[in-house]
Amino acid sequence: MNWTLFDDRERTAVLLSGTDPERLSDDAEALFGQARKAMLDTTGLTLTGGVSSLVEDVQQLDTAYAEAYAATCRRFLEGGDKLYAYVDAAAAEAFGALVQSAASELTDAHGERRDAHGWQALAALLPDGRRLDAVRAYGLGAALLGELQRLSAARRRPVPWAAAWNMLSHTLPADDAALWPAAALTDVYRAALATLAAPSGAAPEPRPSTEAGERQLVLDIRAYIDANYAEPISLALLSDKFGASQQHISTIFHKHAGTPYIKYMTRVRMDNAARLLSARPEMKIFEVAERTGYVNVKHFSYVFKKHYGVTPGEYDQAE
Known part of the structure; x- marks a missing residue:
């Protein structure tokens, strides 16, 4: 299933869903090729696109969008008019x-x-x-x-x-x-x-944080995730709660925690899911999913198996 939308900068964003990475990559290339040809044929203009890495949760869509946008920045060096894949955060x-x-x-x-x-x-x-x-x-x-x-x-x-x-x-x-x-x-x-001048009386933007300030912010965010992993947690929510931009939070969290925030949150959720399965064998799988922040039990099972190599039911039986 595919969804198409426009962002706040009038760029077209397309969400491709599926579980086969190679199939998704082929679909993205084919879709971009059709759009590129249509753009060139009708307007004479070129088209540049970016494709993110695969994400497993709807809460990761803002991260996927940021990755796809970062991939398009390669056009400054390589000229554009093609679909660029996200490689790393550099x-x-x-x-x-x-x-x-x-x-x-x-x-x-x-x-x-x-x-x-x-x-x-x-x-x-x-x-x-x-x-x-x-x-x-x-x-x-x-x-x-x-x-x-x-x-x-x-x-x-x-x-x-x-x-x-x-x-x-x-x-x-x-x-x-x-x-x-x-x-x-x-x-x-x-x-x-x-040539620009800040308006008189305008409140200054927050200055870039110090190294110690960055580390403390990451500790605060980790503590929040540890305590609220059962609730929906997006970069937008963290940005509002901690008063920092989504880009800044994403960058410093990866820098000081050594992993993207979404992977840290997934690990916390999976650790707690495994704990519940071990301590409460009478609990239904959907109950464990709900208590660890997943509204879709099928998706929860998919992430759990990817993390532990077995399904929640198999893990429960092994315990």
Whole structure:
């Protein structure tokens, strides 16, 4: 079964469901191929897509979306017009750090963080000294400005974005044949952002947390998951509860816990499911599923078998 929807940035997101990884990969390639051909035939425009890793729970959809979006960032280096597979979190974390640093600069009247590590993340998007032509360089800058503009609109902060867009398009015209290295592009993007001014009286964005602050936040999130694993827990919920962006939570949790938050939560749920099966053999499988955060017993059994190698019923009998 497939679902198609539009996100808040007018990108098309397609959810493919199934249990066969190879079949899902083939379906994604075939669907993208049809959409790409239709786009090219009707508009003459190219199409770029990203496909996430497989997820096992509806609570992981925001993670899957973030992975697919991160995969599309590869178009800045490789030109786009194809379907990119998510490989690891490097591109997403680098781009997220760049956006976070730029957002901090927009609201930092004293410019104390103008050399924040987020700007250095640009080098991670341009490894081995690779350079971008003007079209790809503009695309990366447009993605940066677009993300910041979206965040600004969500917080209802009036910012004069037209000047930044004009600066970007004038500095990186489409007919420019030059190849831009990371250092030069950083200067271009900073110049575009320098045209912006935080409105007087606007509340500053939270500064990037310290290492100790990150570790404490991860400990707090782990404690929350440990205590509330039976309830639906999404990145959106954690973001609202702990006052940090979903991207930031995802990044620092993986950094300090050594595993994505969703895998940590799954492990906690599976540990407690196994404990219940051992301690309460009279409990029905659907009751164990409900007490460990799963509304679908079939899905619970699928995750349990993937985690332990046996079904909940087989585990119960073995105990």
